[in-house]
Amino acid sequence: MPPSESAAPDRPEAEPDVRRQAALWLIELQADGDNPELRARWRRWHDAAPEHRQAWARIEAFGASLRQLPPVLAHAALAPRKSRRRALKALGLLLAGGGAAWIAADSPRLPTLLAAQRTGRGERRHIVLADGSRIDLNADSALDIRFDAEVRHLILHEGEIHVLTAPDPAGRPFFVDTPHGRAQALGTRFTVRTGAASHVAVHAGAVAIHPRHAPDAEPLVLTAGQQARFTDRAAGPPTPASEADAAWTRGILVAEDMPLPVFIAELARLSGRPLQCDPALAALKVSGTYPLADPERVLDLLAAALPVRVLRRRRWWGGEAYEVVPA
Structure with missing residues (x-):
């Protein structure tokens, strides 16, 4: 004690x-x-x-x-x-x-920690809001939902969401706040991710970005097929967005020339499995689409295609952990 x-x-x-x-x-x-x-x-x-x-x-x-x-x-x-x-x-x-x-x-x-909606590693959640809008909450995410008579308001404290807004008979605006500012949906489907900076990708409609500490700046308006990163001081410039950015909503991890340790870390986060990768393998790149529901098969595919091997060890409290090392 x-x-x-x-x-x-x-x-x-x-x-x-x-x-x-x-x-x-x-x-x-x-x-x-x-x-x-x-x-x-x-x-x-x-x-x-x-x-x-x-x-x-x-x-x-x-x-x-x-x-x-x-x-x-x-x-x-x-x-x-x-x-x-x-x-x-x-x-x-x-x-x-x-x-x-x-x-x-x-x-x-x-x-x-006290957000109303929280997900852990490997956990994703689908939420239907009171107005009919739909949200997918990615792994390691925290969200608060605050709807009232004047506004539809989401607060993304951490992680990533995919939003499909519904028309609102009362005409209430739809906002997503992150630690860096606000994204205002203009009738749309989009993703918001936050970390060291925030990121918005628009798949339909448009989204206006308002950095938190740039109140006098014109908002950056993104249209379908555009994405942008923003801090609390500035946003942009827009770059092309890809539907692959929202593939996690379908249980898929899409990689394009992703360094192997980064890929393994993302697979671990999204699948919830204890996976590690030797940093010495950073020169190896991964591309393709991979099912999050079967990370062991993904590791087997990597071992067959790359000069690596997968070490499996049983943890004393149960289950197995995996480490990708040089062959």
Whole structure:
């Protein structure tokens, strides 16, 4: 069990970043506590430094309200999967217990962790909105949906969505916000992806892009067959878009001269399988279309076509992991 504060009274207070990490680990474990990989990663973090153990012990010691949480959290041996509501409850108890300043609740990751719609590695989701619009949420994505009488509003905190908008009898505008700005749909089908910058590809209709910190600039309007990258300061220029960019909505990964380590990392993310690739294979390129539902067959195809071999090892907590190495 992690040491309590009373066991080490002269230990210096944990740094704010470590305290944030502890709070975020609590939320992650509440939301997905039956995930053995997540529990193993938490344990590695917990045991990596005395400051980590102290921060976790501090969460345990927050008082009577926090003690309402399952005590097995301390050991990361959690009961079956908790809902997002339970994660919110955990955070609320921390705040109510005097932890608002302690966990620095303005952490930029919190909106992602508490988003109404979240997908993990290998998970995709189809959503039909109240107005009839349709959304596909890609793996590793976080989205909030906020419709009211005035506006149809999506907030993409992380990841990627494919949107098919429906006509709205009330004439409400349709916006997708990312950390870098806003994409306004003008009757359209399009994808939005965010990361270090945001990216919009338009497959039908048109989309207007408004960078967050360029309020006086003219919006960049993309039409069908165009795409553009934008930061919070600027957008563009437009370049040709491809339907292959949305192939993940059909369970397909499309590659065109993609370095093998990049391809394997993307296959791992979209399929949810534990796949790795030796960085020394970066000179090898992959092209073609590959089914996300059968990554083992994809690896077999790569081993037959390229000078590589696939190492398979059984993990102690179950399942197999794969690594692509030079032949």
